[in-house]
Amino acid sequence: MALVKATNKSANAQARAVQQSRPSLSDxxxxxxxxxxxxxxxxxxxxxxxxxxxxxxxEHLEHEPAVSVRSVIMTSLIQSRSRAVxxxxxxxxxxxxxxxRNEAIEALQDMxxxxxxxxxxxxxxxxxxxxxxxVNILSVLPAxxxxxxxxxxxxxxxxxxVCAAAVDCLAEVxxxxxxxALKQLRLRFGDHPFMIFAIDAAIKRIGGSQ
Amino acid sequence: xxxxxxxxLSQEAPSLTLQEFAKFCEFFYRKTGIIFSENKRYFVERRxxxxxxxxxxxxxxxxxxxxxxxxAGHEMQRLVNAMTVNETYFFxxxxxxxxxxxxxLPDLAEKKRPGDTIRIWSLPCSTGEExxxxxxxxxxxxDRADDFNIEIRASDIDSRVLGEAHEGIYGERALSRxxxxxxxxxxxxxxxxxxxxxEELRESxxxxxxxxxxxxxxxxxxxxxxLFCRNLLIYFDDLARRQAMETMYECLAPGGFICLGxxxxxxxxxxxxxxxRIGDAIVYQKP
Amino acid sequence: MRMYFRDVLEKAGFIVEEAxxxxxxxxxxxxxxxxxxxxxxxxxxxxGYEFVSQLRKDPSxxxxxxxxxxxxxxxxxxxxxxxxxxxxxxxxxxxxDELEQAARLFTGRSS
Numbered sequence: 001m002a003l004v005k006a007t008n009k010s011a012n013a014q015a016r017a018v019q020q021s022r023p024s025l026s027d028x029x030x031x032x033x034x035x036x037x038x039x040x041x042x043x044x045x046x047x048x049x050x051x052x053x054x055x056x057x058x059e060h061l062e063h064e065p066a067v068s069v070r071s072v073i074m075t076s077l078i079q080s081r082s083r084a085v086x087x088x089x090x091x092x093x094x095x096x097x098x099x100x101r102n103e104a105i106e107a108l109q110d111m112x113x114x115x116x117x118x119x120x121x122x123x124x125x126x127x128x129x130x131x132x133x134x135v136n137i138l139s140v141l142p143a144x145x146x147x148x149x150x151x152x153x154x155x156x157x158x159x160x161x162v163c164a165a166a167v168d169c170l171a172e173v174x175x176x177x178x179x180x181a182l183k184q185l186r187l188r189f190g191d192h193p194f195m196i197f198a199i200d201a202a203i204k205r206i207g208g209s210q
Numbered sequence: 211x212x213x214x215x216x217x218x219l220s221q222e223a224p225s226l227t228l229q230e231f232a233k234f235c236e237f238f239y240r241k242t243g244i245i246f247s248e249n250k251r252y253f254v255e256r257r258x259x260x261x262x263x264x265x266x267x268x269x270x271x272x273x274x275x276x277x278x279x280x281x282a283g284h285e286m287q288r289l290v291n292a293m294t295v296n297e298t299y300f301f302x303x304x305x306x307x308x309x310x311x312x313x314x315l316p317d318l319a320e321k322k323r324p325g326d327t328i329r330i331w332s333l334p335c336s337t338g339e340e341x342x343x344x345x346x347x348x349x350x351x352x353d354r355a356d357d358f359n360i361e362i363r364a365s366d367i368d369s370r371v372l373g374e375a376h377e378g379i380y381g382e383r384a385l386s387r388x389x390x391x392x393x394x395x396x397x398x399x400x401x402x403x404x405x406x407x408x409e410e411l412r413e414s415x416x417x418x419x420x421x422x423x424x425x426x427x428x429x430x431x432x433x434x435x436x437l438f439c440r441n442l443l444i445y446f447d448d449l450a451r452r453q454a455m456e457t458m459y460e461c462l463a464p465g466g467f468i469c470l471g472x473x474x475x476x477x478x479x480x481x482x483x484x485x486x487r488i489g490d491a492i493v494y495q496k497p
Numbered sequence: 498m499r500m501y502f503r504d505v506l507e508k509a510g511f512i513v514e515e516a517x518x519x520x521x522x523x524x525x526x527x528x529x530x531x532x533x534x535x536x537x538x539x540x541x542x543x544x545g546y547e548f549v550s551q552l553r554k555d556p557s558x559x560x561x562x563x564x565x566x567x568x569x570x571x572x573x574x575x576x577x578x579x580x581x582x583x584x585x586x587x588x589x590x591x592x593x594d595e596l597e598q599a600a601r602l603f604t605g606r607s608s
Contacts, residue, residue: 002355003345003414006329006363038460045425068459068482075452098544106541110449132568136539161568161589168498194590197501477521481542484551485520487527 025052032060040064041072048076051084058088061100070100074107086114093122093133105133112141123149128159135165139172146173151181160189164198171202179203226255230270234258237278242290242367242421244445257292261285287419291370298339300346300380301387303440305490306469307343310436311351313488314467318435321465324357330436331461333420335364338375339384340438341415342407346396363431365420372417378407423450428457435463441471443479455480462496469493498566498589502535505593506600519543523551526558532604535596538567538578546581553582562603566591 023031023046031043044060047053057073064070077085092104108115115137122134135153138146150173153166163185170178182199189195226234231254235246246254258270265285267273277285301307318328332341341364348355366372381404385393397405421427422442437458443451458468459482468483469491470476476483476494483494503513514529516522518540525531534552538545545565552558564585565578575586585599601607 002348002358002360003411004327004359004361005414006361006416041456041460068456071452071480071482072456075449075456078449078452098538098546102539102541102544129568164498164590192590193593194498194501197504198498201500475521475524477516477518477524477542481518481520481547485524485527492524492527 025050025056028053029056032056037066037069040066040069044069044073045076048073048080051082054080054082054084055088058085058091061089061092061104062095062097067099070103074103078107078110081111081114083114086111086118090118090122093130094127101133105136108137109140112143115141116143116145119143119145119149123153128162131157131159131162132165135162135169139169147175147178150174151178154181154185160192160195163189164192164195167195167198167202171198171205174202174206176206178206226258226270230274231255234270234274237274238289238293239447239450241286242423244293244450245447246293254293258289261289261292264288287369291368294366294368294371298336299384299387300339300343302339302343303472304343304347304387306438306440306493307347308351309469309488309491309493310344311347313491314436314493315348315352315354317488318465319354319358322358325359327359327361327433328436329361329363329434329463330438331363331365331431331434332438333364333422334366334368334439334442335372335375335417336366336368337371337380337384338364338378338407338415338417339380340364340440341375342378342396342411344438345411345415346392350392362415363418363434364415365418367419367421369419372419376412376417378412379404380407381405422457423453425453425457425460428461431461433463434461434466436467436469437462438469440469441474444471444474451479455482459483459496464496466496467493468496498537502591502596505596506535509597509600510606511600511604517541519545519548519551522548526552526555531561533600534561534563535600536563536565536583538565538569538574545583546577549578549581549583564599564603 025047028043028047031039032047034040034043044057047057054077057077061070061073064073077089086108089104089107092100095101095104119134119138122137123131125131125134131153135150138150147170150166150170154163154170157163157166167182167185170182174182182203186196186199231251234254239245258273262270262273265273265276267276277289280286315328322328330344332344335341341362345362348360364375366375379400380397385397385405393405396408396411398408400406420431422439439458443454446454462468476485483496485492486495499515503515506513511533514525514531516525519536520543522534522536523543536545536548540548543551545567549563549565552561552563562585563583564587565583566587566589567574567578568589570588578586584603587595587599
């Protein structure tokens with residue numbers, strides 16, 4: 001018969017051996033540089049359980065080519081969630097590596113309490129792209145101060161794309177208090193058809209009249 | 211904020227305070243990845259109170275401590291069993307079983323030699339309808355089934371339903387989608403207007419308890435070729451879903467497939483897998 | 498941003514479907530036929546470069562025109578997009594006439 005009962009649970013022997021022997025930080029740091037992605041993933045899981053492991057993992061992300069390993073690192077860091085994790089990931093908002101940057105944004109979005117103290121600083125970063133990514137983080141962050149921060153952006157930020165991102169975000173989290181600021185933004189970027197469209201859509205979403 | 215409680219002399223039924231409910235949900239989520247929102251409060255409360263009574267704990271505090279610190283984990287298991295709802299039937303979302311025999315298995319067969327093992331995992335398997343459906347579909351619909359050793363594993367976090375799955379006794383409702391000739395071939399009538407699936411099939415499936423967010427536990431499973439994980443992850447939050455996707459990634463062989471439920475999509479969960487279309491099904495493949 | 502693009506393209510007579518990220522984009526590609534794809538580089542789960550690369554691996558979507566959109570206005574980002582297999586690269590904010598003209602050009606649809 002074609003159906004055969006599975007008797008032995010195949011074990012990922014190497015990974016389990018590593019786990020059972022309680023490797024040290026330096027052992028794990030070595031494993032993190034293994035050629036084998038599965039071993040790097042296991043090392044990442046173990047490192048995230050150690051407080052000293054967090055900076056090691058955050059540093060390693062930059063050099064990690066496999067999305068499966070980066071994914072496990074991010075998940076493990078999110079689980080650890082601490083200021084050290086946030087500080088270790090924030091640097092990647094400036095990364096040229098699009099995949100890593102977006103993965104860092106997603107991870108930060110999953111740590112609302114930990115990222116909140118950094119939001120104001122990020123929203124006034126000298127680089128416009130970093131300010132855009134900060135707004136992107138806000139779009140799913142359950143932050144009570146989000147509308148307030150976004151109002152400041154659309155009233156003061158000189159860059160059209162930063163303001164556009166903030167308008168999109170206000171369409172989700174804006175309050176009736178946002179409408180005045182949105183109308184004012186029309187005066188600043190009235191020659192951008194996208195901006196007019198986005199502002200009108202946001203106002204409509206919030207429930208005001210244009 | 212603590213609600214005012216009636217005194218012990220009152221006739222009101224016992225209940226959990228808001229804090230106790232929150233504490234319980236946080237603990238349960240951490241252990242299993244399953245979230246209960248505020249609107250599930252009555253559901254959760256009733257079951258926790260039932261467990262408290264069964265374990266002869268006079269307070270939630272006492273019960274909670276017991277569950278957390280019991281090394282063998284028996285009460286935790288009973289608690290999980292009480293909290294998980296299992297509703298299913300044979301040949302549910304059968305377009306995926308069609309995709310199994312017409313696409314996924316032939317695809318795998320091309321890369322394997324005759325006599326090789328093909329491993330299929332149903333998780334969660336609930337009371338067994340899914341793994342048995344898989345078995346029947348393969349036997350009825352795949353002409354190369356005899357060329358390979360096909361292992362079907364079936365797992366659930368709820369040990370009680372596994373017992374029922376192993377017994378393989380079902381009522382009319384569960385069997386309603388099975389064509390009569392198939393029912394005749396694989397089921398025999400038993401007492402109480404029920405039907406029992408052939409012993410040969412019951413003995414050919416390996417049933418086990420599994421917690422999909424427990425990475426250490428999931429490491430016991432590897433080289434899985436096809437994983438059915440339908441209508442489980444909808445109960446999880448983003449973090450638990452990420453964890454589940456990653457533990458399952460470890461279990462799958464390269465080129466292995468995951469099938470999600472009809473209304474589920476990998477796009478909100480993970481980018482580790484590539485979507486592929488097989489017949490009417492979108493399935494996800496580990497690179 | 499998606500709503501805006503949808504609005505411009507629908508007014509130009511196109512039928513539009515949306516996807517929130519690259520994974521959903523690939524899923525939609527499997528379920529339907531499209532004459533043009535407009536994709537933002539910065540998407541969660543799977544970014545625009547990765548999406549286009551994956552798209553081009555599938556023989557059935559080798560020649561579908563892809564227009565990428567980004568805030569990045571540097572030569573190397575354009576090159577990356579073209580190397581991944583994109584046909585066109587636009588920098589935000591995108592003007593509606595620019596979008597419409599490009600869409601017509603790549604689908605062979607005159608006004």
